[in-house]
Amino acid sequence: MGILHDPELEQLLAALHARSDAQIPVIAGYTAQQATPDEMKDFRRDKLVALDRDKAEFCYQLCRASDARRIVEIGTSYGVSTLYLAAAVRDNIRTNGGAGTVIGTEYEPEKAAAARAHFAQAGLSQLIDLREGDLRETLKQIDGPVDFVLVDIWIAMARPALERVAQHLRPGAIVVCDNTEQHREAYADYFAFLNDPANRFRTMTLPFGGGFELSVRCPA
Numbered sequence: 001m002g003i004l005h006d007p008e009l010e011q012l013l014a015a016l017h018a019r020s021d022a023q024i025p026v027i028a029g030y031t032a033q034q035a036t037p038d039e040m041k042d043f044r045r046d047k048l049v050a051l052d053r054d055k056a057e058f059c060y061q062l063c064r065a066s067d068a069r070r071i072v073e074i075g076t077s078y079g080v081s082t083l084y085l086a087a088a089v090r091d092n093i094r095t096n097g098g099a100g101t102v103i104g105t106e107y108e109p110e111k112a113a114a115a116r117a118h119f120a121q122a123g124l125s126q127l128i129d130l131r132e133g134d135l136r137e138t139l140k141q142i143d144g145p146v147d148f149v150l151v152d153i154w155i156a157m158a159r160p161a162l163e164r165v166a167q168h169l170r171p172g173a174i175v176v177c178d179n180t181e182q183h184r185e186a187y188a189d190y191f192a193f194l195n196d197p198a199n200r201f202r203t204m205t206l207p208f209g210g211g212f213e214l215s216v217r218c219p220a
């Protein structure tokens with residue numbers, strides 16, 4: 001039995017992780033080439049680029065431990081990490097009652113359609129509000145305090161995304177971000193935002209592969 005205690009969901013996730021892992025060498029080979037931004041966008045269209053399983057399971061645990069009810073996922077792709085986050089919300093509701101939702105973000109229509117099919121297959125659709133389009137538009141409206149944010153997006157978009165969500169974070173909210181050690185320099189503006197005292201974060205880089213940033217919103 002895996003950490004989610006849901007064999008059918010874990011079977012679906014195992015297949016998606018395998019598909020994503022198989023694409024890693026192809027992606028590594030391609031990014032070594034000189035591609036224009038448009039060529040890169042085309043190439044990435046059918047790539048899952050899913051969050052690593054250990055990081056995704058860690059997110060599930062964090063969301064369970066904090067009884068997270070409003071979660072924002074910056075970068076949904078085919079919905080792998082979304083499934084972990086929605087499973088946490090489902091299990092929080094089962095344990096403590098109430099309601100909850102995961103707001104997802106994806107601007108590739110084909111990926112969004114595939115993600116929706118996975119959500120339906122897992123029986124989690126009703127817990128996921130997948131917002132299609134550029135997140136700089138789709139995240140303009142967020143109702144209520146946010147408990148947890150996963151930032152798993154093309155790096156240039158990490159800071160603009162956090163800027164949109166930051167005003168909605170409750171004190172004690174958790175923000176995690178992928179590969180912050182591996183791409184430290186590229187994340188410079190994201191770290192500048194985290195380290196600005198006005199934004200009230202405390203942050204540390206956890207030793208997952210590539211680094212995984214764990215930031216906590218402090219009280220005012």
Ligand SMILES: C[S@@+](CC[C@H](N)C(=O)[O-])C[C@H]1O[C@@H](n2cnc3c(N)ncnc32)[C@H](O)[C@@H]1O
Pocket residue numbers: 048049050051074075076077078079080081082105106107108111133134135136152153154157
């Ligand atoms: C690293 S992948 C997300 C993987 C996902 N978290 C998972 O575990 O399966 C990042 C995704 O963000 C999407 N994306 C990139 N820029 C975006 C933007 N400005 N607005 C919305 N989605 C965007 C990409 O199409 C890509 O599918």
